[in-house]
Amino acid sequence: MxxxxxxxxxxxxxxxxxxxxxxxxxxxxxxxxxxxxxxxxxxxxxxxxxxxxxxxxxxxxxxxxxxxxxxxxxxxxxxxxxxxxxxxxxxxxxxxxxxxxxxxxxxxxxxxxxxxxxxxxxxxxxxxxxxxxxxxxxxxxxxxxxxxxxxxxxxxxxxxxxLPDRELISGKAEMYKHGLIADASHWGELMNGDRIPDTEQIFNSIRIKLGIVETDQRESGNRKLLNFGHTIGHALEAWAHQVGYDTRHGEAIAAGMMVESLLSKDILGLSKNELIEIQQVMLLNYDFSLWKSLSFDDIMPYLLKDKKNESERVNFTLLHSIGNSSIDHFIAPDLIKSALSKTQEMWR
Ligand SMILES: NC(=O)c1ccc[n+]([C@@H]2O[C@H](COP(=O)([O-])OP(=O)(O)OC[C@H]3O[C@@H](n4cnc5c(N)ncnc54)[C@H](O)[C@@H]3O)[C@@H](O)[C@H]2O)c1
Ligand SMILES: [Zn+2]
CATH class of the missing domain: 3.40.50.1970 (Rossmann fold)
Structure with a gap:
């Protein structure tokens, strides 16, 4: 098809x-x-x-x-x-x-x-x-x-x-991601819309995902745009599962998007206003208490395992602005550690 x-x-x-x-x-x-x-x-x-x-x-x-x-x-x-x-x-x-x-x-x-x-x-x-x-x-x-x-x-x-509310809001994290990486108006609609996304919003998320997948069926390039929030998010998720915490994928991705948005400001000049907007939406919708006191060393092993990395630098998809992203930004651990701890201050 x-x-x-x-x-x-x-x-x-x-x-x-x-x-x-x-x-x-x-x-x-x-x-x-x-x-x-x-x-x-x-x-x-x-x-x-x-x-x-x-x-x-x-x-x-x-x-x-x-x-x-x-x-x-x-x-x-x-x-x-x-x-x-x-x-x-x-x-x-x-x-x-x-x-x-x-x-x-x-x-x-x-x-x-x-x-x-x-x-x-x-x-x-x-x-x-x-x-x-x-x-x-x-x-x-x-x-x-x-x-x-x-x-x-x-x-x-x-x-x-x-569908239980927790599952719904977890799934919605991927919709926010679609807006952030590729479509500012989709982001705006979600931000100002109802808790349960409407058919139009679901349709737009599918359009964005498939638009990206179609250009890169085998995940060698552009599909990595969909990884926004997932480099940190996967590491948080893996850590939570290992220590036995009950979490949802989307909750970890929401946390990952907060950290990676801050990195986007540091590396690609994402504007302060847009960063604050992203942080506010995430803080309003998700509970981050699970991750507020972990140390960078807890998630470092998971970050370093990613096969997309180059030596000790970790591969990220980052935002230039809301709706505009790019792949393959290799970032040293120090910078990631600082972005994580600054974001954790907001989770307290
Ligand atoms: N193939 C891919 O590209 C891709 C992408 C993202 C995620 N995934 C996979 O998707 C899985 C997670 O999917 P999920 O979040 O849908 O989880 P899930 O399928 O486990 O569903 C979550 C819970 O909701 C229940 N449920 C489902 N529909 C319901 C409904 N309409 N009403 C009430 N309860 C309902 C399920 O029984 C389950 O308890 C993971 O295994 C992940 O790896 C795959
Ligand atoms: Zn995901």
Missing amino acids: RNTEFKSFFDFDQFKQKMANLNATRHFIIVDSNTLEHCLPQLDLMAIPSLQDAELIEVEPGEQSKTIEVCSGIWKTLLEADADRKSAVINLGGGMITDLGGYVAAAFKRGIRFINIPTTLLAMIDAAIGGKVGINLDHHKNQIGHFADAELIWVHPSFLKT
Whole structure:
């Protein structure tokens, strides 16, 4: 599927029609217990004829299901149900389900078609689009996977009505990121809009992500723009998981965006007013107490492990201004340490 077809992602009639045109021999819907409870009934109500006799495959919710063991269980179910190469997998869930189900489909019989119906904000604007699928290996995230495009994607923002607020706001961090790296008016709309993003805002985030991905399918250049907030964010997330703190990806990314915005001011001259605007939005929406007292040494090992680094200098995507960013800024640890501790003062 070409990424520019994304306008049709929101069109239910087109989705229904394309589902019929798939001519799949069998349909398998992968859900977790939450999407089984909250999202499947909505799908049933919409009466998509080709899904009427679909087989349901349920996995436990949460990141612990993104494993080869769970895949193996699903592959056995598919085999026992005589799934063939013309069968289709429908992923009804958040990023965990779209990553897992996409991986299952991409590997089964050398690849069967999969359809993504994202039900979290993060999956709608990030995980379910852009062609990456995968699973974790022990505690190493997303280490096993493929580039594989969904045959079809249907984005239905009504699913967000039952999504817990913490998941919603975590997913919204990636939308703020989209505005910061590529579109000042998207940032402005989010900043002044309601807590739950509207369809137009979701649409704009998808447009920005796919616009970037399309120029760099294999993540060798421009796609690194999407890493804004993630160099620090991933290190904070890895540290939190290691010490056993409960955190969400977007919460770590929001913290990462604060630190990396300060670096953007130091290195690229991001204006003071814009820096303050970014800091205020993050402080208003996220709780950073988890990270207020960690030391730079706690996260340094994770920062240095990044394969995009050059010797001891760490690779960042930074902002010139809100809506304008660039990749490959290599920064020495001293400067990062100072940006982290200055930002931590705001977290107290
Ligand atoms: N492939 C990619 O490009 C990409 C990009 C970003 C993230 N990811 C992956 O996405 C995953 C995180 O995705 P996520 O944040 O969507 O998490 P998730 O899929 O675990 O969903 C979060 C929680 O919300 C529940 N849920 C989902 N939809 C719901 C709904 N409509 N109502 C009520 N509850 C609902 C889930 O059961 C789960 O408990 C990670 O594994 C991450 O690695 C992948
Ligand atoms: Zn992210």
